[in-house]
Amino acid sequence: MPESSAKRIVVLGSTGSIGTQTLDVCRWRGYRVVGLAAGKNLEALCEQILEFRPEVVAADPSIQPELRQRFPDLKLAPIEEVAAHPSDVVVGAVPGLAGLSGVRSAVRAGRRLALANKESMVAAGPLLWAEAEASGAEILPVDSEHSALFQSLVGEPFGGVAELILTASGGPFLHEPADLCGVTPQMALNHPRWRMGPKVTVDSSTLFNKGLEVLEAKEFFRLPLEKVKVVIHPQSYVHSLVRFQDGNLKAQLGPTDMRLPIQYALTYPERLPTPLCDLPIPERLEFYPPDLMRFPALALAYEAGRMGGLAPAVLNAADEVAVEAFLKGRIGYCDIARILEKVLYQTPEGTLTWENIEQADREARRLALELMGA
Numbered sequence: 449m450p451e452s453s454a455k456r457i458v459v460l461g462s463t464g465s466i467g468t469q470t471l472d473v474c475r476w477r478g479y480r481v482v483g484l485a486a487g488k489n490l491e492a493l494c495e496q497i498l499e500f501r502p503e504v505v506a507a508d509p510s511i512q513p514e515l516r517q518r519f520p521d522l523k524l525a526p527i528e529e530v531a532a533h534p535s536d537v538v539v540g541a542v543p544g545l546a547g548l549s550g551v552r553s554a555v556r557a558g559r560r561l562a563l564a565n566k567e568s569m570v571a572a573g574p575l576l577w578a579e580a581e582a583s584g585a586e587i588l589p590v591d592s593e594h595s596a597l598f599q600s601l602v603g604e605p606f607g608g609v610a611e612l613i614l615t616a617s618g619g620p621f622l623h624e625p626a627d628l629c630g631v632t633p634q635m636a637l638n639h640p641r642w643r644m645g646p647k648v649t650v651d652s653s654t655l656f657n658k659g660l661e662v663l664e665a666k667e668f669f670r671l672p673l674e675k676v677k678v679v680i681h682p683q684s685y686v687h688s689l690v691r692f693q694d695g696n697l698k699a700q701l702g703p704t705d706m707r708l709p710i711q712y713a714l715t716y717p718e719r720l721p722t723p724l725c726d727l728p729i730p731e732r733l734e735f736y737p738p739d740l741m742r743f744p745a746l747a748l749a750y751e752a753g754r755m756g757g758l759a760p761a762v763l764n765a766a767d768e769v770a771v772e773a774f775l776k777g778r779i780g781y782c783d784i785a786r787i788l789e790k791v792l793y794q795t796p797e798g799t800l801t802w803e804n805i806e807q808a809d810r811e812a813r814r815l816a817l818e819l820m821g822a
Contacts, residue, residue, distance in 0.1 A: 455714065458483035458533055458559075460506075460550045461541035463492040465644055466564040466590065466706060470539045471496065473711045476722060483530045485542065485550060490514055497522065506530040506550075532557035537714050539590070540565045543645060544768055545761070545809055548572060552802075558583040562713035564590035566664040571761035571805055573667025587668075588713040593661055594668055595709035596687035596700030601669075602717075604692070612669065613689040614661055615681035616738065617641050619653040622682065628742070631781035633774060641684050641704060650771045651745075654784060655738060659749020663760050666753055673753040678738050678746065683730045701729075744785040752792055758808040759795045765812035766791035773820055783820075791815050 457474055461467040462484040474481050485506035486493040493507060497519060506527040507515055515522060531538055531553035538554040539562045540547055547565035554561045556579050580587055589595045593614045620638050621628055636653045637646060651657035658678055665676045689699045702708055705724055740747040752759040770787045773779045791812050798804045
């Protein structure tokens with residue numbers, strides 16, 4: 449299904465789950481991939497370079513010597529330069545707050561940003577919108593839930609929105625085991641529906657990932673926190689709902705395939721055909737409220753949203769440290785939420801600026817490590 453005038457696409461985080469699925473969409477549409485940014489996955493990145501012949505590439509310094517040897521004519525550059533490279537769409541899919549610099553660079557360059565890095569909007573949403581208003585950049589959501597909300601709101605008067613409702617699968621521990629403190633990394637990584645990176649998979653099991661999505665929705669759609677709700681929906685077929693002031697609901701439904709929201713962000717406002725249009729609809733759909741006692745990380749995300757300022761960035765930093773420690777066997781599963789809570793309530797005072805985010809992020813990581821005895 450190549451298009452007559454191929455768009456130029458930059459993919460930040462090209463070897464990760466969202467990045468590789470973005471490249472699938474580029475193959476469907478015949479798009480020209482002009483920039484790639486990756487981490488340490490040398491072989492996957494080399495395969496992408498051979499296939500797409502990008503004009504510029506960013507990679508972890510540890511693999512750059514080998515890249516130069518294999519591709520002597522390849523232009524290597526910092527991720528900020530790749531993000532600002534001339535293109536029609538930049539896909540921001542570098543996980544964690546590490547993705548913020550590339551996201552900011554793309555926005556400052558006035559690009560259309562297809563944002564899959566929720567942490568950037570969580571930590572720096574107002575700053576990114578200010579940059580976008582100055583540069584003329586567009587920011588479109590790629591997360592399935594936020595894309596669904598965006599699609600449901602197209603053509604609707606925004607003042608008529610009563611609440612946004614995000615759905616959560618509930619992860620692997622929705623009902624059992626009764627005591628979550630014995631959960632191992634292997635158990636937490638066994639998600640029943642999604643195949644994601646280790647960090648996101650653990651966050652999904654604690655529902656902290658849904659907490660980040662709540663904070664992202666608050667900033668992305670610029671609504672009060674109390675207007676963003678969560679419901680458990682194990683089938684993961686309804687991605688979100690919008691309730692309007694007159695009581696009507698709009699739901700966006702679809703298969704659990706991230707290439708659909710990715711393509712929507714790349715082709716918006718057009719809807720173009722995909723190979724996924726005939727997937728089956730589940731026979732049963734269930735919805736019920738989340739158990740905040742069982743999943744305290746979700747409650748802590750709401751608390752960070754109420755605190756505002758630097759609190760979301762602090763909470764995100766603490767979670768990145770805690771989840772890494774859990775995956776390495778240094779702390780238990782229930783310790784994740786305990787560390788998040790202790791770090792959150794030591795959020796420093798200060799206005800939200802780019803410099804303050806970096807400082808608060810560093811301090812939160814230091815404090816989290818200190819709490820773990822590192």
